[in-house]
Amino acid sequence: MSYPSAQSKPSPSPVDPLERGRFSDGRRTFVVCASSITAPDSFQVYTKGNRADLILIVSGLTTHDLHATWSAEWRALPEEWREWARVNAFRVFHSVRTTEPARSRGVRFCDG
Secondary structure, three states, X not given: OOOOOOOOEOOOOOOOOOEEEEEEOOOOEEEEEEOOOOOOXXXXXXXXXXXXXXXXXXXXXXXXXOEEEEOHHHHOOOHHHHHHHHHXXXXXXXXXXXXXOHHHHOOOOOOO
């Protein structure tokens, strides 16, 4: 099965300064939020309009010991979809300019 190319909107939200942007699988829109404005150690992904529907948390950004934690409902989806979502979440998270040094904004991969 092939997943659509994500339509990401990497721009900070004027309402939520922690929001890094959004991406979509064609049916749902996902929101990516950092854990803090400066030097976040994690980011969260949830479905638009329902912050309680947390699908993914990626931690260890500052320590480079990355770990992905999926909620039960989303963990049951095929690995291919989860990899697609993880890649797009990282793309959105890292696409927003921050005050972090350039070395800490590089691409990172998650084994989890």
